[in-house]
Amino acid sequence: MSPAILIDADGKVELVIGASGGKRITTAVSLVLMNKLWFGQSLSDAVERTSTPCANWCRIRQIIIIIIVVVVVILLLAATAGLIYYFLTKESDQSSGGPYKREAVATDTPQCSQIGKDILNANGSAVDAAIAAMFCLGVVSMHSSGIVGGGSASCTSSRKRPIILCDLRESFP
Secondary structure, three states, X not given: OOOEEEEOOOOOEEEEEOOOOOOOHHHHHHHHHHHHHOOOOXXXXXXXXXXXXXXXXXXXXXXXXXXXXXXXXXXHHHHHXXXXXXXXXXXXXXXXXXXXXXXXXXXXXXXXXXXXXXXXXXXXXXXXXXXXXXXXXXXXXXXXXXXXXXXXXXXXXXXXOOOEEEEOOOOOO
């Protein structure tokens, strides 16, 4: 509630105003006071003109919010459609490989991955490629593998057997 009692210079009560409940009480009471005191409107006119603009403004604000939400949703849908189109029509990037049809070699350096891929392309086995990539990592990125490094491997056969995961991380007894 926001009650206000206005008295004139002689101590005579000029206006008693207030409202209860609602989220626009203070604004509405202030507008009625301005319309009555500053603009010389009658009390009924001051109250009437206070409620009409607020109702119109609230409706305008709702329309603006709806327009903003619709525009944001359209932009998100367009961005999603663009990303889907991009990834479905994207040509394979040869520098990073993929999509992989038969095999893949992945290390933490492109040079060692390429050495492993070259071994596979020369009809080497997966074990040959893994050993070549490991030796390369021992030279190029020795902190990642070797006697104190580690790694992981996943192996499977062409007969659809379960994948075997090997944890090759270092350990200390």
